[in-house]
Amino acid sequence: MMEVAAKRERIERRGRIREIVFGMQDGILSTVAFLAGLQAATPDARLILLGGLVQMFSGAVSMAAGAYLSTKAEEEVYEKEVREEVRQFGREPYLAQEQLLHALGEEGLSRQKAYQIVKLLRDHEEAFLKTFQEKVLGLGSSEAHSPGTAALTMGLAFPIGGIIPLFPYIVTTGLSALAVSVGLGALALFAVGAVKARLTHRSPWASGLEFLAIAMGAGIVGHLFGLLLPQP
């Protein structure tokens, strides 16, 4: 039991790490590109810093709101499915039982064994419904995060990522700040890419380099766009 609980906790943590990785990645990328553009458009170091801070926090709010809404929508769909299933189980239990029997059969269990399992489960409504959710509806309860947690995770991960390329503009100015910002952003993205590769079982080097190239590209595109803008 302890082992199962630990495994479940690990899977749930992995889901949260995924959110952190994506939040940080977005924070780093958008801040690198934004600051590179702003640096090209204005020599005003204070303005760049202020702009960077505003971008970082507005980005965090927007990402948190996005995560909240999408997770809530997912949760609502999940709850609706579960509600319908509970209603069906109450009204016509044998239909739900038959569906679970079929699903277990598809997993290779003999009909007689599957029948015995369903028969055991049907006397324990909660256990039956959970098994039904997973085997028939394909809904895993461990995948269901609360919208609040998702928003908080995203809302924190984004500025944590964003502060990395912003930091050089606090301690220095001009092109050196830009160069260090893009460099730090690229390194941070390389690290995030490597972590993500571990989650998706890809090569950390390939994934890290891919992220690094994307960061450099974003910096260059942002900077070029800033150069096109009229100087104040």
Next chain:
Amino acid sequence: MLDRTFPPASPVGARAPEFALEGVQQGRVGRFRLRDSLGRWVLLFFYPADFSFICPTEAVGFQRAYATLQQLGCEVLGISVDGPDSHLAWAKELGGIDYPLLSDEGREVCRGYGVLDPASGRAARATFILDPEGVVRYCVVSHVDVGRSIEETVRVLKALQSGRQCPADWRPES
């Protein structure tokens, strides 16, 4: 659902194909031939599978009606593609079934009666009533999701045995 061209020839009026199958009755495994049941009316019901949560309502329903059917001079034979071991365990699970449950593992009988569902390789929900000479007098096949009415089957048997023309929803007492 069934492997047939439309419209299928109605089996009503045709002689039911003879068969000999392994089966289970009251805990004993034996060989059952259709011809051994003739001389009496025969209610032949095909069902998709043992160990189901829908089929027991039918199997148990026919069990409840078994005494009545016997009094009407009618033998009941249940057929599915499950083996005799499965039938033994299933009958026990249902608290005992007095009529024979036959095993058409080769699917030949299901095919011969035109009630094999090719998608699942199992029997459809089909009921045949044969007269004592073995001629099909009634047949109904329903979708696998829809269980049969035992009461309706008994009503039809009585109507057939009455030997008269019976209007819709005819009842023996009417």
